[in-house]
Each structure stands twice: as structure tokens, then as C-alpha cells.
Amino acid sequence: YLEMDTIPGVDLLQMDFLDPAAPEKLMATLGAAPDLVISDMAAPTTGHRRTDHLRTMHLCETAADFAITVLKPGGHFLAKTFQGGTENDLLARLKRCFHSIHHVKPPASRDESVELYLLARNFKA
DSSP states (O other), X not given: OXXXXXXXXXXXXXSOTTSTTHHHHHHHHHTSOOSEEEEOOOOOOOSOXXXXXXXXXXXXXXXXXXXXXXXXXXXXXXXXXXXXXXXXXXXXXXXXXXXXEEEEOOTTSOTTOOEEEEEEEEEOO
């Protein structure tokens, strides 16, 4: 894990969110299910657009699985992804689990960049 300095008033959980105990640890620390899960993960780029897309989509799908496991009803999920053509399965799953899905391209992102964020709002639980 990357080391982080402590922040007053912040409970810092340094753990693998793929650990089966992670959802329970998170909810125990929060005292309830979270309102929001944010994933800014991206695999290191290789320069091969298709490979980079597939690797980052895997991370996004994994983060979505975690969000669907831990979010409270009405919660939201925001995740970085790369455009590339294989996001349809993820979008279909998110549409089943959330009331609305939006694609968000940050103003700071270059026009030629394939980076975008998926915002899934109002978890159906």
C-alpha cells in the first residue's frame, strides 16, 4: 500500500478493497453504508490504446462491483474509464443497478483524451 500521512478527524483504511472483509471493515468504520464510491483508478498506460482501455475497464468493473456491494440505497458511483468500445457490459450492469448513468468529461481533460468518468446516480439496492 502507498503510505499516507494521517489527517486529523479522518479514519484512514489502507487495505485491498478486493479482500472479502473490506466491505464489512468500511461499513464498520463509517457506521453505515456509504453514500458515494469514487474510483480514480487507471492502469499504467502502455501506449497501446486497446490494451490500456481493457486494463482500465477491468479496474472500473471491479470498483463497480465493490460499489454495488457497499452502497446504501440512493447512493452514487463515480469512476474513471477510457473510451474504447468494451464498456457496454459495464453500462448495462450499471443501468440495472442505478436510476441514471451519465458520461462526464472533465473540462481539464484534453479534447483528444479518451478519459471520461461514469456517474451512476441513485443506487436501486
